[in-house]
Amino acid sequence: MLYSLIRNVLVFTLLALIECVAQPNAFVRISKTNPRYLEVSGKIFIPVGPNICFARSITNGDSVLNYYDHYFGQLAKNGGNFTRIWLSAPMLEVEKQQPGQFDPKAEALIDGLVKLGGKHGIRIKFCLEHFRKITGSPAPFPSSVPFDKPVYANQISSMEDFYRTETSKQLYLNRVAFFARKYRDNPTVFGWELWNEQNSVSVKDPDLLLSWTTEMLDKVKAQFPNQFVMQTLGSYDSPKQHELYKTYSALRSNEIAQAHRYLDKGATLPICQSPMDELASDAVTNLLTFAPGKPVLLSEVGAVEPHHAGPFKLYPKDTQGALLHDLLFAPFFVGAAGPGQSWHWDYYIEKNNLWWHFARFNEAINGFDPVSENAVPIRVAAQNDLKIYGLRGEKTTLIWVRDNASNWKTELEENRPAEAISGRSIKPGLPISKKLSFYDPWTGKWTKGRPGETILLPTFSRSIVIKLEY
Template sequence: MRVSARHGRYLEFDDGTTFVPVGLNLSFPRFAKNAEEGLVCYGEWLHELAANGGNFFRLWLGHPFFDVEPDRAGEFDETAAERLGRVLDLAWSLGLRTKVTLEHFRSLETAPVAEIFPGAARFERGQYHCSKGGPVESMDAFWRGTEAQAFYLEKLDWLAERFAGHPAVMAWELWNEINAAQGHGWEVWTEQMLPELRRRFPRCITLQSLGSFCGGYAEPAYRWLCGLPGNDVAQVHRYLDPGAEWEVCRGPVDVLVADAVRTLCEWRTEAGGVTCPVLLAEGGAVEAHHAGPSNLYERDHEGIILHDVLFAPFFAGAAGCGQAWHWDVYVARHQLWWHFGRFARAIAGFDPVAEGAEPVFWETPRLRVYALHGKDVSLIWLRDRRCDWSSELEAGRDAVPVAGEHLCLLSDFATSGLVEFYDPWRDCGWADRQGLNGNAGIALPTFTRSLVVRLMTEAPSR
């Protein structure tokens, strides 16, 4: 897997075939009582994802289920490696690829964290503390000390020996939300470790991630990330959060995730002078300040939030769909896997690299228009402005169908050709086709919440 040589906004396989990640976080079996239950969970999740058009998921190596270093720093557990191998083998058999996140701890000892709800991950790692045989006594020393780095590199070597050639692994991520960890020096540590990661996993994407992009405090870290050498994809985490500093994070989900993608696209281009891939690597809804999964999930049996998390980032210029976080308490609980199939069908046959696709956005009195403008084919996602989580889930008002609307295209779009429609909520379309005539606009079929429009020139340029 690599950044596309033809269009740096996207990813591709070694043979140049475009790869659009369609999936979510399946980071750990949160409520499994033992290893066998955890494997059963992964079996169910991966089969559901693959059956519904998914091709990608993320897992956390630092969780006890996968932890290959569970007791003492530098002592590795073959049993945990075997579990990881079983999950990766199953993924490969189902046509799925994964991103492996190596660490997520924030402290060496128990410390206050926002995530204190049932099933929340633990964020301390006592194995590295000198009182338990580890090399350091603080996170400052972990980031800056050569001894701690040696332990980390030993772990990378051990993993590379077993998994560097595994075909299911497409990306290795140094840390989950590293700026949430204690201590100073994680920036320099990252800059030192990314080349080491690539040296051991040369055929994979190498990455770093930061915490939720929801306030001014996060801006310097994200600007640093966008200019970080060796970080193949600029990842962003953003949630609907009623406690967020920025107003955009308290509004419509499509708007907040699209804004995050656009911002990183701009900053990445400014920093490097070239277009590079961006992914919404975590998204969803939380209680204020990430105190837990959003109570809105209790009412969101249709997946209104999930739909916007999936669609808006890609149509705003991301390399793939947005990747939801709450896989168990939301997606699996309400059996929302079908949304991944709808996204996959919506983009089927559209190659953003071959088309040289560029994101374009505009609004009408009724719609937000997210378009990927291509040479021969353009794909447009329309989102009704009059309904969102606040009207449907909070106020309890049903979405009113959009009827009798015409879509007027911007001047950059072709004025002749063919138009097709796909309704992702009813899973119908692509069969009905109409001609595109001059500047009269497109007569839209009646739809609820969102619609996908495909524009095709009658004389392909390729």
């Protein structure tokens, strides 16, 4: 009997070890139980991490890999597991000399990035293309990247030509095939975006972009059967963009509905000048309506000078990361498959040393599985000048409370620091829990509370998370 017990323990331990080892070698998939979320080997996968799309102003291959090793390390140290990289950025561009001729140095760099992703446990979403003109579209500002592809100039006369002709489509698919041969069986690669903000390409007939996307989603998916394939649009900042997002999000083969949205004083939608939590949550809520059976990600979010003229000039003042905090928490708490994925990984996150926010987000949701909980987003009307976002589960509910009196305007424009809030309570209209606890993402501390119909909040600044356990 003792032998049998020991054997069973050993078998159980071995199976557990196999599962732990196998986990990084499994592909991320859409949850079989709830298609609004993602999973790996049947367990919830919440993609946490910013865009780290290119190494700005670096022209040496070794320096590129050192750059990503540092950024991946910072992210992993704080519990991050995801990023996005542009394969068409100059240092990673494999078609440097002519179409179909693939540069071995760029290929080696991409191999190195995938290995670094595996080393740090970072899943990578690769964006395949981003150019908007064949020639004559240099980098819009220093340290950005050019938005043209002169290597195609001898084969393609215009962007309309690129999207319309079978010869040009095959150029794109040949490039896809190159990456498929190398990475289609590597689960470190999360998925593939057809094009960065494709509707920013100037063509006379916008339906040409839609028909190209519809065709390529299926053809590229055939090359990557175990990885996601998706498309992206420009910042969700105008009524026209609203209609485009409604159309593209609902495309059957667009596997993940994504939005780009920025705090932008030049945007025509007023929501884009609102507090970060409101503009971020609004984009996600709309996409959930447009594509109710898909995961939704706020896949680019941040703050810019009017009309995307450059990074937000007030970033240097946000040393505590109030903008980053809001763009992480708000999307997830209204039903996105993960937190918001920040742009300006270097101008903002790295310069202000804000990596710790990813750890605080992970701690706030630690142990909460929205799939097994059958979690439903709830939005309670503001109480005591507090905004209330929540995910109501069967055994556990998480609520994120945000001070309505503190935002980017008050803190960064008006130089009024967020005040300590004490003695406030909320009445969320939920069943009384057996256990009640609070997590302060600004101090990193948990405290216990007294369950009741009315919840008395501890002293906090900006925001606090409430955990109800039934």
